[in-house]
Amino acid sequence: MTLILWTYDWVPQGPRGHVRDIRLRWACEETGLPYTIASIRFEDRTGPDHLARQPFAQVPALQDGEITLFESGACLLHLSDRSEHLMPRDGKARAETLEWLIAGLNSIEMVTVPWWFIGLSSPPENPLDGWLASRLSRLEAVLAGREWLAAGRFTVADLLMADILRVKKLRAALGPYPALAAYTTRVLDRPAFRKAYQDQLDHFAAADAARAN
Amino acid sequence: MTLILWTYDWVPQGPRGHVRDIRLRWACEETGLPYTIASIRFEDRTGPDHLARQPFAQVPALQDGEITLFESGACLLHLSDRSEHLMPRDGKARAETLEWLIAGLNSIEMVTVPWWFIGLSSPPENPLDGWLASRLSRLEAVLAGREWLAAGRFTVADLLMADILRVKKLRAALGPYPALAAYTTRVLDRPAFRKAYQDQLDHFAAADAARAN
Numbered sequence: 002m003t004l005i006l007w008t009y010d011w012v013p014q015g016p017r018g019h020v021r022d023i024r025l026r027w028a029c030e031e032t033g034l035p036y037t038i039a040s041i042r043f044e045d046r047t048g049p050d051h052l053a054r055q056p057f058a059q060v061p062a063l064q065d066g067e068i069t070l071f072e073s074g075a076c077l078l079h080l081s082d083r084s085e086h087l088m089p090r091d092g093k094a095r096a097e098t099l100e101w102l103i104a105g106l107n108s109i110e111m112v113t114v115p116w117w118f119i120g121l122s123s124p125p126e127n128p129l130d131g132w133l134a135s136r137l138s139r140l141e142a143v144l145a146g147r148e149w150l151a152a153g154r155f156t157v158a159d160l161l162m163a164d165i166l167r168v169k170k171l172r173a174a175l176g177p178y179p180a181l182a183a184y185t186t187r188v189l190d191r192p193a194f195r196k197a198y199q200d201q202l203d204h205f206a207a208a209d210a211a212r213a214n
Numbered sequence: 215m216t217l218i219l220w221t222y223d224w225v226p227q228g229p230r231g232h233v234r235d236i237r238l239r240w241a242c243e244e245t246g247l248p249y250t251i252a253s254i255r256f257e258d259r260t261g262p263d264h265l266a267r268q269p270f271a272q273v274p275a276l277q278d279g280e281i282t283l284f285e286s287g288a289c290l291l292h293l294s295d296r297s298e299h300l301m302p303r304d305g306k307a308r309a310e311t312l313e314w315l316i317a318g319l320n321s322i323e324m325v326t327v328p329w330w331f332i333g334l335s336s337p338p339e340n341p342l343d344g345w346l347a348s349r350l351s352r353l354e355a356v357l358a359g360r361e362w363l364a365a366g367r368f369t370v371a372d373l374l375m376a377d378i379l380r381v382k383k384l385r386a387a388l389g390p391y392p393a394l395a396a397y398t399t400r401v402l403d404r405p406a407f408r409k410a411y412q413d414q415l416d417h418f419a420a421a422d423a424a425r426a427n
Contacts, residue, residue, distance in 0.1 A: 057321050057352045068309045075316040078291075079309065096281045096292065103288040107319040108270050115328035119341050128332050128341075139270045 003035045004080075005064035007054065008201075010040035011208035021073045022061035023201050024164055028077055028157065030193035032084035038204060039064075074106045077157050087157040094152035101150040101158035110165050112136050117170055137178050145180040148187070155191070163188035216248045217293075218277035220267065221414075223253035224421035234286040235274035236414050237377055241290055241370065243406035245297035251417060252277075287319045290370050300370040307365035314363040314371035323378050325349050330383055350391050358393040361400070368404070376401035 006029070008022035022038075029036040041051050046058045054062045055071040062069060063076040065083075070076050081088035081098075088098045113136075116129040127133075143150070150158045166172060166185045175182040188194070219242070221235035235251075242249040254264050259271045267275045268284040275282060276289040278296075283289050294301035294311075301311045326349075329342040340346075356363070363371045379385060379398045388395040401407070 052352075052355075056356050057317070057349065059321075068305055070309050070313045072313045072316040072320060074320050075309075075313040078312060078316070092281055096283050096288075099291060100283045100285045100288040103285040103291070103319065104270070106316065107285060107287050107323065108272075110320065111324045111327055114324055115342060115345075118345065122341065124341070128335065128337070129328060132328075132331065136270065139265075142265075143269050 002066045003037055004029065005039050006036055007039050007041060007062040007064065008060045008204070009043040009046065011043045011205055011212065017205050018198055018202055019168065020060060020201060020205075023197050024073045024161065025061050025063055025076050025080070026197035026200055027160055027164070027194050028080045028084075028087060030196050031155075031160070031191070032080065032086050034080065034083060040204075040208075074102065074161070077102065077161060081157050087160070089152050089154075089156070091152075097151035098156040098158050101156075102161055105158060105161040105165055109136055109140065109162065113165055113168065113171055117168055120170060133174075134177075137175075137181060141178040141180050144184045148184075155188070159188050160194075163194070215279045216250055217242065218252050219249055220252050220254060220275040220277065221273045221417070222256040222259065224256045224418055224425065230415055230418050231411055232381065233273060233414060233418075236410050237286045237374065238274050238276055238289050238293070239410035239413055240373055240377070240407050241293045241297075241300060243409050244373070244404070245293065245299050247293065247296060253417075253421075287315065287374070290315065290374060294370050300373070302365050302367075302369070304365075310364035311369040311371050314369075315374055318371060318374040318378055322349055322353065322375065326378055326381065326384055330381055333383060346387075347390075350388075350394060354391040354393050357397045361397075368401070372401050373407075376407070 006022055006025045008020060012020055026036075028034075041054075041060070045051060046060075052058060054069060057071075059071070061073055061076060062071045063079060065079065068079070070079055077087070089095050112129060112133050116127060116133045119127050119129060147153075149155055150162060163185050166175070166181060167189055172182075172185060175185065219235055219238045221233060225233055239249075239251075241247075254267075254273070258264060265271060267282060270284075272284070274286060274289060275284045276292060278292065281292070283292055290300070302308050325342060325346050329340060329346045332340050332342060360366075362368055363375060376398050379388070379394060380402055385395075385398060388398065
């Protein structure tokens, strides 16, 4: 059964390359699971059809036969059930992958996204600077000692963490964290990420062309 | 096999009743899975032993035989694998539970925790007020139409979401969201929550007594 990945048909230039359907595209490219892209008109994102699919008016959503899921983290867990390449089946290695996936969502991104959001309005001081530094320092200590977060190999936890860390302003702030900087570069060098990234850019560029007609 | 829930031996008054081991205590009380509490000296939380268990120097951690997990969200997923009471096994109902658990961690708590954290320093304006209102409004619209988040019954997604919403400052701000306020009250009225809450208070109070000797 071909998976369907829902994203917007178009977004402004700013978020291109960072819309979270990229996490699902990347996971599908890693695993070889067949998928297709379906689009919601950006202007219709707060309409009843899309809210029924994604109650926070966001993307992505994933359709797998009868099952539809929202939240990129939940979709990644669902895809991990479909492919051992994303998450090992062995009890200990699976638990490691799970804890690091959730750490990405709830210990790192809980700080990085609000930090980035507050930074958009260029305040003289970002009230989350200290908290961010403390979390990144802890993660730096972990990644100074190993190549991958979990299970001794690439997993969905790395896919998520690298997608979190690659946000432009954050990546530019990784100077004091050489292991994090090297890790991010290493994970993003995977062909599956590069394809997913280019495909997302192409998807939105095609919408520019269609809208110009 | 008896589960082991790791928490601190003692914390200051402020966080008592809110230390995240409560999520695991609550889940165990709901399911009847046998568990015991193990303590890390609060002063030793940044020491090498605890960092090996929890690299962000936080609690809880969960030990299940050979497997040890950190991140409350990951521990809840692990416990959900052990008990259908927390997460249905049926594909669609399971997917709903999963997406709402992750929504709690990555769409709601990603805003509520930084909002609360920034509020601690009583700034004239909290830069996350608008984002918080937008997320709570969307969640209000969902819970205005149903009793539980997922699968038509209590699940681990409700356990987590109610634990997120019950944070004092946040709960006090739920006036404009009557469905969220009623939902939080409804979920917290469960005997398993009340026992977990009291047990956590007692655990830290016992440490006060021990330290006074």
